[in-house]
Amino acid sequence: MIKNIIFDIGNVLVDFDSETYLKGFGFAPEKEKRIREATFDGPIWHEFDRSVIPVKQLRETLASLVLPEDREDVLQVFDHSDATIRRRDFAIPWILSLQEQGFKTWYLSNYSRWTAERTQNALDFLPFLHGGLFSYEVGQIKPEPEIFRSFLQRFPEIRPDESVFFDDSPANIRAACALGFHGIVFRNQEQAMKELQRF
Numbered sequence: 001m002i003k004n005i006i007f008d009i010g011n012v013l014v015d016f017d018s019e020t021y022l023k024g025f026g027f028a029p030e031k032e033k034r035i036r037e038a039t040f041d042g043p044i045w046h047e048f049d050r051s052v053i054p055v056k057q058l059r060e061t062l063a064s065l066v067l068p069e070d071r072e073d074v075l076q077v078f079d080h081s082d083a084t085i086r087r088r089d090f091a092i093p094w095i096l097s098l099q100e101q102g103f104k105t106w107y108l109s110n111y112s113r114w115t116a117e118r119t120q121n122a123l124d125f126l127p128f129l130h131g132g133l134f135s136y137e138v139g140q141i142k143p144e145p146e147i148f149r150s151f152l153q154r155f156p157e158i159r160p161d162e163s164v165f166f167d168d169s170p171a172n173i174r175a176a177c178a179l180g181f182h183g184i185v186f187r188n189q190e191q192a193m194k195e196l197q198r199f
Contacts, residue, residue, distance in 0.1 A: 004158055005166070006163055007129075022040075034066055112135075112136050116134060133154055142171075165183045
């Protein structure tokens with residue numbers, strides 16, 4: 001019997017729209033590609049979500065990954081990257097609807113401390129959830145199995161076999177399922193609810 005719905009946050013309950021954000025700078029296509037590869041598509045971004053490296057050091061590392069003429073631009077992209085986050089209008093109504101159906105609702109998300117501090121308005125649904133875990137709190141990120149174990153240690157009342165996890169990343173869903181969770185790759189709310197019915 002399913003008792004728990006666990007949400008990823010980025011591209012599930014909020015938009016993480018790095019594409020529109022980058023387009024807004026008006027960079028030439030080649031430059032935009034270089035900056036994307038250094039930031040949102042680069043390995044350093046995962047460390048950002050882990051929040052183990054100080055932000056000052058992380059900025060210096062980002063600047064070292066690009067051409068000298070891109071240095072100031074890549075730092076500007078990073079410094080305002082919280083603008084990629086917008087809450088989806090259905091977030092709170094969906095959470096409340098699931099609770100009315102008897103589910104407990106939680107979150108488990110890769111999210112940096114820096115971004116969380118700057119996107120409180122977009123995260124205004126958090127008080128409606130029963131609890132959750134951000135990657136920055138434990139220095140672990142999905143799809144590492146350790147973050148799922150940390151989540152279960154924090155909330156021992158949650159059993160994986162009684163829980164469905166929504167995430168837009170197939171790799172994260174595979175990691176969750178390997179630990180006994182049920183998983184749904186999130187594409188949109190309607191699709192996710194339809195797939196939830198099979199559980």
